[in-house]
Amino acid sequence: MAMPAHHDRRAQIWAAALELFAARGYEATSMADIAAAVGIRGPSLYKHVASKQELLAAIIAHTMDDLLAAHHAAVAGTADHTEQLRRAVDSHVRYHARHRREAFVGNRELRSLVEPHRSPILARRAEYAGAFENLVAAGIEAGAFEVRSARLAAYSILDLGMGVAVWFREDSEPTENDVAWHHTEIALRIVQAGR
Amino acid sequence: MAMPAHHDRRAQIWAAALELFAARGYEATSMADIAAAVGIRGPSLYKHVASKQELLAAIIAHTMDDLLAAHHAAVAGTADHTEQLRRAVDSHVRYHARHRREAFVGNRELRSLVEPHRSPILARRAEYAGAFENLVAAGIEAGAFEVRSARLAAYSILDLGMGVAVWFREDSEPTENDVAWHHTEIALRIVQAGR
DNA sequence: ACCTCCGGCTAATGACCTGTAGCCAGGATT
C-alpha cells in the first residue's frame, strides 16, 4: 500500500470531515473522530490543518465557489430568460444532488462559522441568491414570466435545492436526472414561463 | 412582580430552550445558557426537567402534534382536491411562518434526538409527508392535477415550508399573509391545478 | 554517514458540560 503524500492526506481529512459534519454536525464531531476516520490520532491532524474551524470554513468556502462557478457557466450560454432560468435551476439542483454533503454542510453549519470567515461567505451566499432573484426579475420585466414576487419565487426555487440536499440519495429513486428534470419543470411553472 | 408558579417556570424554560436551540443549535446550547435566560443557575433546571434531551424531545413532539392537528383541521372542511391542497399548503406555510423557531428546531435538531424519542417522532414526520403525497396523488388520479411525480411534488411543497422557517422574519416584508398567498399559489402551479 | 524535516505519537493543559448530592430559605400545611 502506497504511503499517501502530503496532499493526499489533506484530501482524506477534508473528505472525512465533510462526511462527519454532514452526518452528525460540526458541533457533534470531534477532531478525534475525524482523525480516526483517516486512521491517525487527533493531535496529528494539526500537522495538516490549523483548526477545526478552519476546516469548516475551507469546506464551505470551496462549496460556495463551486456553486457560483457552476451557476455562471450554466447561465452564460444563452440570453433567453426561460432558457437561462432552466439552466440555472438544472445547475442548482444537480449540484445539490451530486454534492449533497457539501451543500448540506454549507447551509446547516453556517451557524457554526464565526468571523473572520463568516462574513465573506455570507456575502457570496447573498450573491448567489441575488443572481436567481435578478434572473426572475428580468424575466418578469421582459414579460417572459408572470409571478407576483420575484424574491419569493427565487427563494422558493433555492429552497427546492436545499430540500434535495436533505433527502436525495445516490442509491435509490428518484435519480439525479429525475430530480433535475422535475425541478426545472417545477421552477418554470412557479414563474409561469412560456405559455 | 408576581413569583411565577411551577407551571409558568416550566413554560419559561421551554421558551428559552426553544429560542436558544433555534439560534445556536442543540449541541451549542448549554443547560447553563438556558438557565441564565430564565434567571437561575444550571443545576436548578433539573427541578423542572429531567434532562436536556427530554427538553428537546418535548419541544419537537409538541411541534409535530401541532402541525398534524393543523393539517387535519385544514383539510377536513372540503372534498375538492384543489381546495384541500390549497388549505393544506396555507396551513403548512402559516405554521412555518408563525412558529418558525419550533419548525426550525423540529427539522434541524432531529439529528440530535436519540432513542427512545426518535422513532415515534420520525413516524409522525413520515405521516405528515405521506398526507401531502396522498393529497397530490389523489388529485392526479382524479384528473385535477397534472404532475409527473406525486412524491417529488409533495417534497417540493414541503421544502417550501422549511424554507419559510429559515428566512421568515416577523418584523419585515414579506408578511405572513404575503407568503401564505404566494406559496399556495406556487403549490397549485406546481401540481398544475385547475386549468 | 550525516542531517533535516515530515508526520506520526503520547502526555498534558485548561476549559467546559451534564447531571448529582446535599444544603437551605421560606411558604404552605397541619
Added chain:
DNA sequence: AATCCTGGCTACAGGTCATTAGCCGGAGGT
C-alpha cells in the same frame, strides 16, 4: 408552632474536547 415541600443554591464528580508541547522513527537529500 412544628413540619413538609418546593425550588433555589454551591460543590463536585466524571467526562469530553480543542489545542499545545515535545518526543521520535525514518525517508530523502547532501
